[in-house]
Amino acid sequence: MSPRDLMGAALRGLTANKLRSLLTVLGVSIGVGAVIVLVAVGNGSGKAVQDRLEAMGTNLLTVSTTGGGGGFVRGQAGPANQQYSLTLDDAAALADKNLAPDISSVAPVMTSSGTATNGDTSYTVNQVIGTTPAYLPATNTPVQIGRSFTQADVDTSQRVILLGQTAATELFTRPASAVGQTIKLGAVDFTVLGVLASKDSTGFNDPNATAIVPITTLRATQAGYGALNQIVVQAAGQDRVDTAQAEVTQLLTARHQVPADETSPFRITNSAQILQTSQDTAATFTALLATVAAISLVVGGIGVTNIMLVTVTERTREIGIRKALGARRRTILGQFLIEATLLSLIGGAVGVGAALIVTRFQLAGVHPVLVPSSIGLALGVSAAVGLFFGSMPAHRAAGLRPIDALRHE
Amino acid sequence: MAAESLIEIREVTKTYGQGETAVHALRGVSLRVEAGEYVAVMGSSGSGKSTLMNILGCLDVPSRGEYWLDGSDVARLSEDQQALVRGRKIGFIFQSFNLIPRTTALANVELPLTYAHLRRGERRKRANRALELVGLADRTGHRPNELSGGQQQRVAIARALATGPRILLADEPTGNLDAHSTAEVLGMFDDLHADGRTIIVITHEHDVAARARRLVQVSDGRIVSDEVTR
Ligand SMILES: Nc1ncnc2c1ncn2[C@@H]1O[C@H](COP(=O)(O)OP(=O)(O)OP(=O)(O)O)[C@@H](O)[C@H]1O
Ligand SMILES: [Mg+2]
Numbered sequence: 001m002s003p004r005d006l007m008g009a010a011l012r013g014l015t016a017n018k019l020r021s022l023l024t025v026l027g028v029s030i031g032v033g034a035v036i037v038l039v040a041v042g043n044g045s046g047k048a049v050q051d052r053l054e055a056m057g058t059n060l061l062t063v064s065t066t067g068g069g070g071g072f073v074r075g076q077a078g079p080a081n082q083q084y085s086l087t088l089d090d091a092a093a094l095a096d097k098n099l100a101p102d103i104s105s106v107a108p109v110m111t112s113s114g115t116a117t118n119g120d121t122s123y124t125v126n127q128v129i130g131t132t133p134a135y136l137p138a139t140n141t142p143v144q145i146g147r148s149f150t151q152a153d154v155d156t157s158q159r160v161i162l163l164g165q166t167a168a169t170e171l172f173t174r175p176a177s178a179v180g181q182t183i184k185l186g187a188v189d190f191t192v193l194g195v196l197a198s199k200d201s202t203g204f205n206d207p208n209a210t211a212i213v214p215i216t217t218l219r220a221t222q223a224g225y226g227a228l229n230q231i232v233v234q235a236a237g238q239d240r241v242d243t244a245q246a247e248v249t250q251l252l253t254a255r256h257q258v259p260a261d262e263t264s265p266f267r268i269t270n271s272a273q274i275l276q277t278s279q280d281t282a283a284t285f286t287a288l289l290a291t292v293a294a295i296s297l298v299v300g301g302i303g304v305t306n307i308m309l310v311t312v313t314e315r316t317r318e319i320g321i322r323k324a325l326g327a328r329r330r331t332i333l334g335q336f337l338i339e340a341t342l343l344s345l346i347g348g349a350v351g352v353g354a355a356l357i358v359t360r361f362q363l364a365g366v367h368p369v370l371v372p373s374s375i376g377l378a379l380g381v382s383a384a385v386g387l388f389f390g391s392m393p394a395h396r397a398a399g400l401r402p403i404d405a406l407r408h409e
Numbered sequence: 410m411a412a413e414s415l416i417e418i419r420e421v422t423k424t425y426g427q428g429e430t431a432v433h434a435l436r437g438v439s440l441r442v443e444a445g446e447y448v449a450v451m452g453s454s455g456s457g458k459s460t461l462m463n464i465l466g467c468l469d470v471p472s473r474g475e476y477w478l479d480g481s482d483v484a485r486l487s488e489d490q491q492a493l494v495r496g497r498k499i500g501f502i503f504q505s506f507n508l509i510p511r512t513t514a515l516a517n518v519e520l521p522l523t524y525a526h527l528r529r530g531e532r533r534k535r536a537n538r539a540l541e542l543v544g545l546a547d548r549t550g551h552r553p554n555e556l557s558g559g560q561q562q563r564v565a566i567a568r569a570l571a572t573g574p575r576i577l578l579a580d581e582p583t584g585n586l587d588a589h590s591t592a593e594v595l596g597m598f599d600d601l602h603a604d605g606r607t608i609i610v611i612t613h614e615h616d617v618a619a620r621a622r623r624l625v626q627v628s629d630g631r632i633v634s635d636e637v638t639r
Binding site for chain 1: 495
């Protein structure tokens with residue numbers, strides 16, 4: 001029998017019971033589609049987390065103080081509290097290339113909040129950040145309109161301000177018109193130098209509801225001369241984040257004379273570590289989803305087996321007739337194997353098609369990102385499932401003696 | 410060997426099951442059929458006629474004994490070679506027609522030609538001719554459930570004839586047919602016999618048996634009489 005004749009016989013077999021074939025195809029396509037879609041969702045959520053973290057700035061260490069060693073009542077300004085406060089001198093020491101060669105830039109950070117007014121419009125800025133120009137590249141916060149302030153502005157305590165998108169929109173409606181204008185922050189006039197590019201939210205706070213001013217200006221006009229809230233440190237490279245972190249710890253421990261037996265009062269958040277952790281979490285999540293999907297694929301395969309078993313049993317007489325008419329074992333085997341494989345492959349193709357459509361939409365808040373290998377894998381598995389599961393009933397059918405098949409009721 | 414006989418079986422027995430419950434369907438049957446003979450096989454129900462025919466048609470294997478078909482020992486043929494013999498040398502006609510359901514008359518007749526590796530065009534041509542021969546040229550596109558019993562049996566005959574086999578084995582071919590259809594089928598057998606084919610027909614009807622040239626009577630797994638009637 002030529003391949004074309006075999007194919008014809010298989011197709012006739014499948015179309016003889018359309019509803020049943022359709023349901024079997026559906027089972028396989030759900031399995032295949034689920035694998036592709038769920039893997040894409042897992043992958044997409046991993047990508048989303050990664051993108052957000054990268055938006056925060058890579059190679060970034062954020063140093064803050066936990067407020068002092070044990071033994072002091074919280075909130076009480078004891079000597080230890082002051083002892084461990086971060087200062088501008090700390091920031092300067094960390095920026096010293098000789099002391100910390102793996103650090104590329106350092107920005108001291110002080111925050112406060114205040115009400116900004118532009119004529120009659122007023123807006124409460126949650127986060128007024130006082131820092132140096134190095135802060136912007138380190139935290140991946142580019143200026144979209146206008147320009148940033150300079151180190152000279154910091155040195156001379158210029159009253160200049162950069163507005164976040166939300167702050168600029170609230171005060172000027174059109175952010176572009178803000179540049180060059182003067183606003184009041186508290187009782188002090190500030191000139192708007194630029195508007196920051198919009199940032200995706202990484203948490204509950206709106207990252208665009210900010211304003212950035214030179215740290216010296218913030219100290220002089222708003223926050224006073226207390227301790228720094230943070231020091232933002234950028235490592236010189238992705239592979240140098242850990243050594244940079246060690247240098248920070250070492251330098252600060254030495255400068256603040258932290259006793260060796262005390263736990264470090266400095267808290268250092270490492271953006272690379274957070275990224276790694278969340279990537280691991282995303283990978284676990286993807287694996288979990290893929291497992292669930294793989295189970296449904298196997299269930300689809302069992303569906304194929306079941307249908308082939310029923311088909312073979314039901315058509316045993318037909319097999320007997322075919323044998324009486326001269327069909328050879330491999331002809332019968334081929335026909336049923338092709339039937340099973342066709343069921344699986346059509347199901348696989350439908351599943352891939354459906355998955356390609358479904359993954360264009362946002363699912364559970366995630367933009368799915370297709371993994372091409374998952375398509376190949378799902379299709380391959382569905383074909384293998386057809387061959388493997390279909391071969392059992394097909395072998396049984398082909399092995400029957402003609403008379404036994406003919407006598408079957 | 411006895412190469413001159415088309416069919417020769419020697420001391421063939423067939424036993425179903427074992428021990429206490431064993432059924433001896435054939436208890437040592439020897440039979441020779443020459444090419445071109447027209448043989449009728451009669452006997453009471455359960456006497457072993459169908460069992461004999463299944464063995465002659467290579468659908469079943471004897472428990473004991475030899476079967477020589479056209480000069481070759483069937484027991485030595487592989488499964489595939491037996492399939493080839495069934496496809497090329499033997500045409501079957503069953504009491505229950507045994508057409509493939511949901512498949513047109515033409516496709517049914519084409520089937521043995523497909524298994525004989527004929528090309529598509531040739532298959533079409535031969536199948537159509539065979540259907541014409543049995544008077545069903547206008548029913549080629551009908552499925553078995555759209556045909557009468559007599560028509561179905563004629564499709565089955567067309568299918569048995571399509572490959573041009575030398576031997577025609579018919580197990581109660583008219584058992585499900587009325588007098589008119591029976592006469593038609595028997596007329597076809599007469600033509601085939603005149604054409605030189607070997608025909609073995611199992612029947613319960615004396616007027617069917619009367620058309621054959623030789624009558625073999627089977628009883629309880631043995632041949633009890635074998636005579637040339639015409
Ligand atoms: N597959 C089988 N298993 C067990 N016994 C069987 C089997 N096939 C046939 N037999 C037995 O073998 C004997 C002969 O059966 P067979 O079908 O050859 O009879 P038959 O002469 O064709 O009868 P009928 O005229 O009713 O068709 C019967 O007793 C039957 O019960
Ligand atoms: Mg019988």
